Amino acid sequence: MDKGRLAQVVSAYGALAVGACVLAPLVGSTHISLARAFDRSIPFADNVDAQIFFVARMPRVLTGAIVGSTLAAAGVVMQALLGNPLATPFTLGVSTGAALGAVLAITFGGSTAVWVLASVPLASLAGAVVASAIVYALATRPGRPISTMVLLLAGVTLNAFFSALILFVQYAADFTQAYRTIRWLMGDLDVGSFGPIVASLPMVLLSLGIFAFLPRPLNLLSVGADTAATRGVDVGRTQRMAFLSASLATAAAVSLAGPIGFVGIVVPHLVRLMVGVDHRVVLPASALFGAAFLVGCDLIARTVLAPVEIPVGVVTAMVGGPFFLWLLVRRS
């Protein structure tokens, strides 16, 4: 890997991500102009274009960028940690834990609007943390590398266990609560304001900061734990950093926008088909492409059947799936 190629790939995907974030807020049921939105000579209170751009649409686009970016990067890290290209950020139970927390808050948390706005993200975050802690405690032994087999089995089992609890709570819920649960599980980028985004930023930035140390150790880890150790990687420490940062990133994304599927598995694979498999390129490129991908999917979700919105999780799979298969077939 040389510097020129890394810079080239990162700037290309970076331009794509920035382009998506700037252009997406311009499109919607009301037409607005970018020039007018950024025109400082009109006071903000009178500038309808600026209000729609910054207040109505920008939070949603930024949420898409953050969630897409963290889920795609967490997917890359999980796949390398588990040595399994089929792993997703949701494989180890983080999202199901978050979903259980959210479902409990929706069903038993009362119905005061303000309380619900704060309690659902907090409860889902708590659920994600509890789920990760259980999986981590099961798979680690002091002074030993993590057993990825135990990690995988513990995660899959916990997923099933929490899913059963969710169904149980759902069974006890009334129709309104059950409907709200279903809508939460579909994922929604419309967070309403910049507040939730700002609240999620510390976790997002911390996990992205840890990701920065991981690419080369992950290359070696995905070749084999013993090989990585003899090439100079502290395997136990790399595994712990990878698990904790990917779980944190996933928890942040899911508590912000619900469990939006497919981004965490399809984006890393799309990026690998385009730039190769070296994690030093794949990880930053996936984070940037994930942002552009989810912002793009959300644009489709809110415009194609406007004024009806399609859940963005439906679009990620419906757009990403065929595109991925097309790349796969074309390549082979």
Place this chain on the structure above:
Amino acid sequence: MEIAPGSLTGLLGPNGCGKTTLLKLLCGVLRPDHGRVRLGDRPLESMTRRELARHIAVVPQETHPAFDYSVMEMVLMGRHPHLGAFELEGPADFDVARQALAATGTSPLADRRYMTLSGGEKQRVIIASALTQATETLLLDEPTASLDLGYQLEVASLLARLNRERKVTMVLATHDLNLAASVCQQLVVMRAGRMLAAGATRDVLTSDTVRRLYDVDADVRFHDRAGHLTVVPVKRIDG
């Protein structure tokens, strides 16, 4: 047990006798319950993984990467212990990698995907990756186990040449008695986790040793044309 610098030592013994475990102890991947492994006069547990990897490289029996790396990428991974956390490989690192590819006869494969290679090509690429670590010691776990006769001889002569020309100290765990006879200057023979004998190849590799290790009656003779001892198994001794 002591491995002299610059020597090529064979590690023989039946399946499950502890050859791979001993290699893992020697490279510090496993910690001994009793006793101590030293490199020079430093105990391995006092060294970080990075430090150890700059002194000892390992060629495992088989390598199955989860992703489809190119040969060059696989070989460059050997530079890991020499690079800073955020450092990318520079021209000097590429030179080391290219020399390792040349030394193992794998230069033409540099741009191929590792997973598309044959067994013999893969093993030579993994040896190149270990050489790229630029260590004075190389531990090899059955490097010829999955190779056909031609590749076995090729890998054998490669190891002998690296030992001779680059003065790389090698420990080679193997079931292939003829490979051990052809390249190893000394042998350590193990059974059930214990060292049975150690010494110069011509002293240790006898029909008596083969019988004690494998319960096999074998002819062990010096072969004039090969220029080393050869082992011809005759039959298994029951009971």
